[in-house]
Amino acid sequence: MRIFASLKIARRALLRNKMRSLLTMLGIIIGVGAVIGSVSLTSGATKQVEDQVSSLGESVITVFSGNFTSGGMRGGWGSAPTLTLEDTKAIQGLPYVVAISPEVRDREQVLANGLNWNTQVMGESPDYPQIRNWDMASGSMFSDQDVRSLAKSAVIGKTVADELFPNENPVGETIRIRNLPFQIVGLLAAKGFNLFGQDQDDIVIVPYSSHMHRITSRTFVNSIQVQAANDKVINLVQQEITDVLLARHKSKEQDFTVRSQLELMQTVTATSRAMGFLLAGVAAVSLVVGGIGIMNIMLVSVTERTREIGIRMAVGARAADILVQFLIEAVTLSAIGGCIGIAGGVGFSTIVAYLKDMPTVTPVAWIIIAFVSSAIIGIISGFYPAWKASKLDPIDALHYE
Amino acid sequence: MQTNPVIKLAEIHKVYHTGEVDVHAVRGISLDIFPGEFVAIMGSSGSGKSTLMNMIGALDRPSGGNYLLDGIDVSTLDRDALADVRNEKIGFVFQGFNLLSRTTALENVEMPMLYNRHRIQSHEQQERAMHALDLVGLSQRADHHPNQLSGGQQQRVAIARALVNKPSLLLADEPTGNLDSQTSIEIMGVFQKLNDQGITIVMVTHELDVARFTKRMVILRDGRIVTDEVVQNRSIAENELQRLRQEQQAVKLAS
Numbered sequence: 001m002r003i004f005a006s007l008k009i010a011r012r013a014l015l016r017n018k019m020r021s022l023l024t025m026l027g028i029i030i031g032v033g034a035v036i037g038s039v040s041l042t043s044g045a046t047k048q049v050e051d052q053v054s055s056l057g058e059s060v061i062t063v064f065s066g067n068f069t070s071g072g073m074r075g076g077w078g079s080a081p082t083l084t085l086e087d088t089k090a091i092q093g094l095p096y097v098v099a100i101s102p103e104v105r106d107r108e109q110v111l112a113n114g115l116n117w118n119t120q121v122m123g124e125s126p127d128y129p130q131i132r133n134w135d136m137a138s139g140s141m142f143s144d145q146d147v148r149s150l151a152k153s154a155v156i157g158k159t160v161a162d163e164l165f166p167n168e169n170p171v172g173e174t175i176r177i178r179n180l181p182f183q184i185v186g187l188l189a190a191k192g193f194n195l196f197g198q199d200q201d202d203i204v205i206v207p208y209s210s211h212m213h214r215i216t217s218r219t220f221v222n223s224i225q226v227q228a229a230n231d232k233v234i235n236l237v238q239q240e241i242t243d244v245l246l247a248r249h250k251s252k253e254q255d256f257t258v259r260s261q262l263e264l265m266q267t268v269t270a271t272s273r274a275m276g277f278l279l280a281g282v283a284a285v286s287l288v289v290g291g292i293g294i295m296n297i298m299l300v301s302v303t304e305r306t307r308e309i310g311i312r313m314a315v316g317a318r319a320a321d322i323l324v325q326f327l328i329e330a331v332t333l334s335a336i337g338g339c340i341g342i343a344g345g346v347g348f349s350t351i352v353a354y355l356k357d358m359p360t361v362t363p364v365a366w367i368i369i370a371f372v373s374s375a376i377i378g379i380i381s382g383f384y385p386a387w388k389a390s391k392l393d394p395i396d397a398l399h400y401e
Numbered sequence: 402m403q404t405n406p407v408i409k410l411a412e413i414h415k416v417y418h419t420g421e422v423d424v425h426a427v428r429g430i431s432l433d434i435f436p437g438e439f440v441a442i443m444g445s446s447g448s449g450k451s452t453l454m455n456m457i458g459a460l461d462r463p464s465g466g467n468y469l470l471d472g473i474d475v476s477t478l479d480r481d482a483l484a485d486v487r488n489e490k491i492g493f494v495f496q497g498f499n500l501l502s503r504t505t506a507l508e509n510v511e512m513p514m515l516y517n518r519h520r521i522q523s524h525e526q527q528e529r530a531m532h533a534l535d536l537v538g539l540s541q542r543a544d545h546h547p548n549q550l551s552g553g554q555q556q557r558v559a560i561a562r563a564l565v566n567k568p569s570l571l572l573a574d575e576p577t578g579n580l581d582s583q584t585s586i587e588i589m590g591v592f593q594k595l596n597d598q599g600i601t602i603v604m605v606t607h608e609l610d611v612a613r614f615t616k617r618m619v620i621l622r623d624g625r626i627v628t629d630e631v632v633q634n635r636s637i638a639e640n641e642l643q644r645l646r647q648e649q650q651a652v653k654l655a656s
Contacts, residue, residue, distance in 0.1 A: 004520070005515040005516070005520075012508065016503045307499065308501055311499045311501065311512075312512070312516070314458075314460065314493050314499075315488060315513040315516060315562070315566075316485060316487045316488020316489070316516040316517075317488075318480070318481045318484040318485075318516070319481070319484075320481070394460050395455055395460050395461060398460075398495070398499070
């Protein structure tokens with residue numbers, strides 16, 4: 001096979017009909033562009049969601065206490081007093097558990113600076129910022145010593161700081177919770193809204209022991225945040241927690257729920273992935289239409305160039321040479337169209353990203369898929385016309401009008 | 402003659418099975434053509450000369466008989482082998498020139514080399530194509546497209562294309578059919594010059610004037626050879642051109 005010569009011939013043939021070549025490519029350009037564009041946008045959206053979920057913390061498992069049911073009234077998750085600090089200690093001893101924080105929640109009116117603000121007051125352990133992957137803007141987290149001594153120390157979020165201490169650094173100041181003065185030891189970095197639209201910065205965090213003894217006088221915790229060593233062991237740790245708690249609670253029914261961030265992430269991203277597949281599917285249809293366009297033009301081209309095929313055969317082209325020539329023309333059209341389409345798709349998604357302030361990600365795998373599939377479409381749609389051309393009889397072809 | 406014939410046809414038959422009636426286009430032709438010959442194959446339409454031409458040109462296979470081209474038995478070859486024979490042994494010149502449009506003269510001449518069994522380097526292709534154009538006196542027009550060339554010039558390009566693979570045989574099918582009388586004589590002059598350099602030429606024509614430029618005339622009728630003779634009073638292109646010019650001057654057609 002004289003591929004090099006065939007390439008040269010195909011190049012000349014395509015350049016002879018620039019406008020037609022361009023219009024033929026358009027189908028593939030639009031198809032590939034649509035695939036790359038939609039994949040980039042939905043990957044970007046997926047990544048945004050993933051980033052938000054991972055801002056809740058990496059490899060995090062949350063243990064909620066069970067439903068509280070009394071006289072037909074059912075409370076929500078975390079309402080039943082089933083999780084205790086002893087449960088927390090038991091979980092802490094499990095392998096692959098790197099950080100743990102028992103959590104108690106309460107809404108309180110907090111006062112400072114002559115201002116007041118209703119906010120979420122959380123009791124946590126010093127591990128909490130690590131679990132939530134949360135940096136301090138200034139100051140530092142309270143210590144284990146503060147937990148042991150039921151210290152009146154607090155760390156506040158950005159929103160609370162803005163409301164109670166406008167234009168000043170709150171670290172070192174005092175806020176009053178249920179009339180008890182808590183000293184602010186740290187200010188958390190701004191984290192923004194979470195997936196569910198809650199302001200994560202509207203928060204005051206105190207040692208869980210202080211919360212349980214000084215603010216709410218509770219003996220149970222609402223939930224337990226656990227950080228596993230990595231995502232691979234997360235299922236194992238989840239199982240161990242379940243086993244340990246079942247054994248400790250000696251109950252037939254599971255009176256708690258164990259959820260991992262991974263599950264949440266999968267649920268949320270499943271939607272955008274499904275959307276992405278839908279878009280890519282629609283785009284793939286237009287790619288097929290583009291392929292049919294190429295087949296159509298190649299068939300026309302074969303008929304139009306019957307005489308040329310006759311001449312080539314007369315001067316010694318074999319059937320295979322003619323086949324390869326037309327095949328290469330079709331593949332060149334679709335491959336170049338694919339490349340332009342990839343560039344167009346990336347360009348389009350970049351513009352959308354810029355205008356709509358949405359992140360876009362173009363996965364390299366999809367670029368390869370788009371290029372390869374456009375080449376394959378070229379081969380498929382080019383084969384029939386090329387085969388038809390190669391089967392022509394040289395004498396008939398030479399006398400074709 | 403001691404040399405082997407370029408073309409050796411022995412009892413060639415060709416039958417077309419079209420519809421209900423079989424058409425017996427060629428009915429037993431035997432013909433030897435030796436190197437350096439310049440043969441005109443003549444006949445009215447339906448005489449079988451086109452069919453014979455296609456078989457000599459390895460575009461078609463005979464239904465019966467043997468055909469040796471340069472010692473190769475062409476009658477038994479398959480499609481691909483026939484293509485190779487056409488590429489290496491035969492140069493075609495057609496009535497309608499059959500150049501590729503929107504392709505320069507040089508690229509047209511290069512085309513047969515693209516199909517050579519052995520790859521020829523790009524620069525060598527160009528050199529050989531330029532040399533072939535030089536032989537027909539058109540090297541100045543190498544980068545012109547066919548639509549920028551006159552009919553005579555287009556036919557010269559076609560001849561250059563036929564010569565570029567150094568074939569054993571130049572096969573011309575009504576090469577002057579689309580040309581005026583003066584250009585026809587010029588083209589015949591090109592053929593005579595090439596023949597003088599030792600190139601074997603077989604030409605199909607129905608014009609006696611044109612056939613007179615050759616050395617040997619083979620006349621067909623109903624698929625058989627009826628006359629095979631040496632041309633008497635052979636026309637020489639230069640003389641004919643001069644005569645034509647004098648006649649044109651007489652009627653003030655040319656200055």
